[in-house]
Amino acid sequence: MIEARIRKQFPPGQESAAFSLDVDFKAEAGITVLFGPSGAGKTLTLDSIAGFVRPDEGRILLDDEILFDGASGVHLAPRVRRCGYVFQNYALFPHMTLRENLEFAVERVPRLERHRKVAEMLEKFHLAEVSGRRPYELSGGQKQRCSIARALIGSARLLLLDEPTRGLDAPLRAELYAVLRQVRQEFEIPTLLVTHDFEECLELADEMLVVRDGRLVQSGTPRKVFEHPANVDVARLLGVYNLLPIEILGLDPGRNVSRLRYQSFELAGPYFPGRLIGDRVWLCIRPDALRVMPKNGRPGTNQMPATLVRAVEKLERVRLEFAGDIAVEMPRPEFGKYQSVKDWVIEFPSSGLRIL
Amino acid sequence: MPIDWFPLWLSLRVATISTVLALVIGLALAWLLANREFRGKEILDAAVTLPLVLPPTVLGYYLLVVLGRNSPVGKIYEWLFGEPLVFSWQAAVVAALFHSTPLLVKSARAAFESVDRSYERAARTLGASELRLFWRVTLPLARRSILAAAALAFARSLGDFGVTLMIAGNIPGRTQTVALAIFDAVEGGNGKAARVLVLIISGVALAVLSVANRLTSSPYGPRQTAL
Numbered sequence A: 001m002i003e004a005r006i007r008k009q010f011p012p013g014q015e016s017a018a019f020s021l022d023v024d025f026k027a028e029a030g031i032t033v034l035f036g037p038s039g040a041g042k043t044l045t046l047d048s049i050a051g052f053v054r055p056d057e058g059r060i061l062l063d064d065e066i067l068f069d070g071a072s073g074v075h076l077a078p079r080v081r082r083c084g085y086v087f088q089n090y091a092l093f094p095h096m097t098l099r100e101n102l103e104f105a106v107e108r109v110p111r112l113e114r115h116r117k118v119a120e121m122l123e124k125f126h127l128a129e130v131s132g133r134r135p136y137e138l139s140g141g142q143k144q145r146c147s148i149a150r151a152l153i154g155s156a157r158l159l160l161l162d163e164p165t166r167g168l169d170a171p172l173r174a175e176l177y178a179v180l181r182q183v184r185q186e187f188e189i190p191t192l193l194v195t196h197d198f199e200e201c202l203e204l205a206d207e208m209l210v211v212r213d214g215r216l217v218q219s220g221t222p223r224k225v226f227e228h229p230a231n232v233d234v235a236r237l238l239g240v241y242n243l244l245p246i247e248i249l250g251l252d253p254g255r256n257v258s259r260l261r262y263q264s265f266e267l268a269g270p271y272f273p274g275r276l277i278g279d280r281v282w283l284c285i286r287p288d289a290l291r292v293m294p295k296n297g298r299p300g301t302n303q304m305p306a307t308l309v310r311a312v313e314k315l316e317r318v319r320l321e322f323a324g325d326i327a328v329e330m331p332r333p334e335f336g337k338y339q340s341v342k343d344w345v346i347e348f349p350s351s352g353l354r355i356l
Numbered sequence B: 001m002p003i004d005w006f007p008l009w010l011s012l013r014v015a016t017i018s019t020v021l022a023l024v025i026g027l028a029l030a031w032l033l034a035n036r037e038f039r040g041k042e043i044l045d046a047a048v049t050l051p052l053v054l055p056p057t058v059l060g061y062y063l064l065v066v067l068g069r070n071s072p073v074g075k076i077y078e079w080l081f082g083e084p085l086v087f088s089w090q091a092a093v094v095a096a097l098f099h100s101t102p103l104l105v106k107s108a109r110a111a112f113e114s115v116d117r118s119y120e121r122a123a124r125t126l127g128a129s130e131l132r133l134f135w136r137v138t139l140p141l142a143r144r145s146i147l148a149a150a151a152l153a154f155a156r157s158l159g160d161f162g163v164t165l166m167i168a169g170n171i172p173g174r175t176q177t178v179a180l181a182i183f184d185a186v187e188g189g190n191g192k193a194a195r196v197l198v199l200i201i202s203g204v205a206l207a208v209l210s211v212a213n214r215l216t217s218s219p220y221g222p223r224q225t226a227l
Helices: A040-051 A097-103 A109-125 A140-153 A172-188 A199-204 A222-227 A233-238 A332-336 B008-033 B043-054 B055-067 B072-081 B089-114 B117-125 B130-158 B160-167 B176-189 B192-214
Strands: A003-011 A021-027 A030-036 A059-064 A065-071 A083-086 A160-162 A191-194 A207-212 A215-220 A242-252 A257-262 A264-268 A280-283 A290-295 A301-313 A319-323 A326-331 A344-347
Touching: A003 A040, A021 A030, A021 A040, A021 A207, A030 A040, A030 A172, A040 A059, A040 A083, A040 A160, A040 A191, A083 A140, A083 B117, A097 A109, A097 A140, A109 A140, A140 A172, A140 B176, A160 A215, A160 A257, A172 A191, A172 A199, A191 A199, A191 A332, A199 A222, A207 A233, A215 A222, A215 A233, A222 A233, A233 A242, A233 A280, A290 A326, A319 A332, A319 A344, A326 A332, A332 B176, B008 B043, B008 B089, B008 B130, B008 B176, B008 B192, B043 B089, B055 B072, B055 B089, B055 B160, B089 B160, B117 B130, B130 B192, B160 B176, B176 B192
Parallel strands: A021 A215, A030 A191, A030 A207, A083 A160, A160 A191
Antiparallel strands: A003 A021, A003 A059, A059 A065, A207 A215, A242 A257, A242 A280, A257 A264, A290 A344, A301 A319, A301 A344, A319 A326
16 A cells, blocks of 8 residues: 655746645555646656655655655655556667566566566566567557566566556557556556546546646545536546536525526526525536537527537537537437537536536 | 888777776766766866867876876876886876867767666666666667767877877887877878878778767667657
8 A cells, every 4th residue: 555645846947837746645456546637746746656756745655664754854765665667658678678678677586586577477468479579679569568567577566657548549548458457456556547538547547536736636436536526627627527607696495496697598406505696606517418409499498599619520429519618419310410500509407407 | 211100009009098998987977977966067067078178288288287207196106107107108098088088978978868767767666776777777778879989089089199299298119109100200201101190090080980970870770769
């Protein structure tokens, strides 16, 4: 298990604003994803754990060993931390064969044992046949597996991956996910993975930590984060929600209803406990929770007229983007009938509306 | 007049020894400049570069002062080896060393710095000590650039004139290197010796340069990047 409390300040530089990292988390065996926009401090967190960066304050514990402790001044060198690190470019040594890359990580192990370990890893990661090749002779997937095998071979107690899927095509991504699942199963160590792709969190994460501006803003399973984003920033990061600024005009707990105003349009919603009339909040709604139909006469209750800006074809659905930054998804065949329609009405459900 | 081959052999010997020494000193300095932050780093960097821009006579003068028979360094050397350093062929090695080391430090530092940092970080997370990291990762990855720089340093050592003249003198059969011999031959009207030596040195320099050029072309596959 890894327990980290990391604080680090960066004064403003010539081309950069001041930045401060202040995160505090635990991660058990399994895959924990650090999710957030670039510049949020995700990689800095990994680098602090690996020992490349010395935090100003805090404490990093790995299986009860102190890797860093600000108060007592402990700051172990990266080479004694036994944290496997998979770099974005894999960082396989180009002048060594794949086998030599693995051997490099276990050079202190006695010869026989070393041989056994390397053979075992080559087998496990399906690299035995290409073990004599240099990195430039390997496919992307082989390099990926080799860098993970190399990070793990020296009995790593923790695996760190810095945006491992950046710039990878879909098949290679899928391959990596499969390898990481295998690692989760066969090596019972915590894995910390950095990404800004929410799909990846859904795919891999047992637990996700949402990082923004150097702070941990939410943690939990991806499903939980998705269904209950802690605030509008998290919802925006997930990249799936419509976020509409609204004002609460009326609240009636007795009938469990509320009146809301979005731009010049009024709609009815459920009662929102803990909110006051006049509050300006964000309405958070998924594109597939909205219904649309071509405008035909006077819009009814909770139906808002909207102009279609463009329609984006997806695999099974069409994403309709309306003026005012509202997106709605509908099944493709349904949209086929209305290809040329410009003026639509969007129908908001009156229950299940969420505000942040 | 027969051609005296001694200057040629002397020059090759001086250049070889000074290149080996320059490699040792140059790599250490380059590593220090590329990897460590310390007080006076800028001054050290400037001091290392100085011999490149100083007039040879000025550099020679300094060396005479520092290595002369009355200087501490000169005395220690004389006590150790039983003969003075100045005006010996070993002094020519020192002259060549000061001529070639700055070049080597510059190139080696650039070569070390051009090694992708993630390789070094990776080596560290894999349990490598700084020494092993240097021998197994940084040096092999920078090897070609460094060998190319050593080749250039060798060529440069062959050609030193001013500094050698100042501290090793121009003693035929003892400290007269090719550059000095050519000067003497031209002065003394021995056109044939001058022509032969000039051609040989030009050939050696050209050969060394082409080796250096070949070394700097990419070694690992089409592109030497980590991807």
